[in-house]
Amino acid sequence: MAASPTPLRARAAAGAPLRVLGIDPGTLRLGYGVVEVGNQLGSARGHLRYVECGVISASPRDPRPTRLAEIGRGLRDILIELRPDAVAMEEAFFGKNVQSTLALGEARGVAIFVAAEHGLTVSGYAPAKVKQSVVGHGRATKEQIGYLVRALLSLRRVPEPDAADALAIAICHARAAVVPHALRRRA
Amino acid sequence: MAASPTPLRARAAAGAPLRVLGIDPGTLRLGYGVVEVGNQLGSARGHLRYVECGVISASPRDPRPTRLAEIGRGLRDILIELRPDAVAMEEAFFGKNVQSTLALGEARGVAIFVAAEHGLTVSGYAPAKVKQSVVGHGRATKEQIGYLVRALLSLRRVPEPDAADALAIAICHARAAVVPHALRRRA
Numbered sequence: 001m002a003a004s005p006t007p008l009r010a011r012a013a014a015g016a017p018l019r020v021l022g023i024d025p026g027t028l029r030l031g032y033g034v035v036e037v038g039n040q041l042g043s044a045r046g047h048l049r050y051v052e053c054g055v056i057s058a059s060p061r062d063p064r065p066t067r068l069a070e071i072g073r074g075l076r077d078i079l080i081e082l083r084p085d086a087v088a089m090e091e092a093f094f095g096k097n098v099q100s101t102l103a104l105g106e107a108r109g110v111a112i113f114v115a116a117e118h119g120l121t122v123s124g125y126a127p128a129k130v131k132q133s134v135v136g137h138g139r140a141t142k143e144q145i146g147y148l149v150r151a152l153l154s155l156r157r158v159p160e161p162d163a164a165d166a167l168a169i170a171i172c173h174a175r176a177a178v179v180p181h182a183l184r185r186r187a
Numbered sequence: 188m189a190a191s192p193t194p195l196r197a198r199a200a201a202g203a204p205l206r207v208l209g210i211d212p213g214t215l216r217l218g219y220g221v222v223e224v225g226n227q228l229g230s231a232r233g234h235l236r237y238v239e240c241g242v243i244s245a246s247p248r249d250p251r252p253t254r255l256a257e258i259g260r261g262l263r264d265i266l267i268e269l270r271p272d273a274v275a276m277e278e279a280f281f282g283k284n285v286q287s288t289l290a291l292g293e294a295r296g297v298a299i300f301v302a303a304e305h306g307l308t309v310s311g312y313a314p315a316k317v318k319q320s321v322v323g324h325g326r327a328t329k330e331q332i333g334y335l336v337r338a339l340l341s342l343r344r345v346p347e348p349d350a351a352d353a354l355a356i357a358i359c360h361a362r363a364a365v366v367p368h369a370l371r372r373r374a
Binding site for chain 1: 250251252253255256259285288289290291292293294295296297299300301302303304308309
């Protein structure tokens with residue numbers, strides 16, 4: 001099998017903002033959120049800008065394979081339309097039981113494969129790391145995440161929970177990818 | 188989201204043999220096996236013919252997203268080359284722990300999505316049902332499955348385990364899809 005293509009995009013390499021897609025996959029709904037983060041040296045580095053968020057829904061009446069296909073195609077449409085430079089999701093968030101863990105894994109596999117088809121490797125972050133990055137501590141509630149996401153991105157209202165979670169993951173990756181370098185340069 | 192396309196193929200509808208792909212997905216290896224089953228009324232109905240089997244391997248040195256992409260692309264190549272009319276895999280075979288169950292789910296999700304992209308819905312069979320169909324009882328060993336797969340398909344040797352399991356799943360689906368109708372007609 002051939003190795004996957006390199007995810008490096010010319011846009012990001014040239015110092016343009018890094019566009020990050022965060023996803024919160026599930027078998028019925030996939031939350032997504034896109035932010036841009038300033039990537040140039042100077043004051044714009046690390047600055048967050050909201051691009052879009054939402055939820056892809058599959059019909060609960062469809063069998064699981066059909067739902068997974070619907071969600072995968074919806075994600076592909078987002079990748080084509082919004083052209084992120086990086087994709088991130090939470091890692092190792094287990095379901096309530098083996099059946100739901102297997103189902104969650106299936107949704108994650110679809111997302112990972114669709115991203116790979118666009119030359120993107122999905123970065124994983126532990127749930128506590130995402131909360132730490134957005135709220136400042138690892139045990140934040142859903143409400144706190146929504147509130148901070150709204151504040152950090154200057155949104156008029158709190159997005160629906162799955163979309164807010166996806167934006168939190170995007171913010172976490174944006175900060176991990178860009179801000180540490182700026183801090184290192186200042187040190 | 189649009190509904191997935193109908194999986195009905197003209198070849199199968201015209202009474203030609205039904206070509207079934209069985210898959211045994213994993214994060215490092217995906218076993219596959221293809222059989223054809225006679226679909227016409229008369230003595231050829233239910234007759235099994237071996238087409239191909241094998242294993243798609245990913246490099247254990249690659250990160251999991253890369254491995255999943257390699258396995259998904261390998262499966263896509265098989266669908267393009269061998270053009271099955273139906274795809275089947277075992278359902279609800281859980282890993283040893285939550286981590287391996289999640290990983291198995293990811294591999295299954297990739298397979299389900301790649302099949303859906305070719306208009307095919309993956310049928311699921313419980314492991315005991317597959318063993319029952321091939322060996323005659325639900326508690327067969329790996330060795331018994333390999334031996335019976337070899338005998339049923341008149342192979343010169345037993346395929347490697349992942350490929351033999353995939354052939355067993357293909358045989359199970361072939362028999363479930365075709366033989367009961369023949370029995371009903373005789374009744």
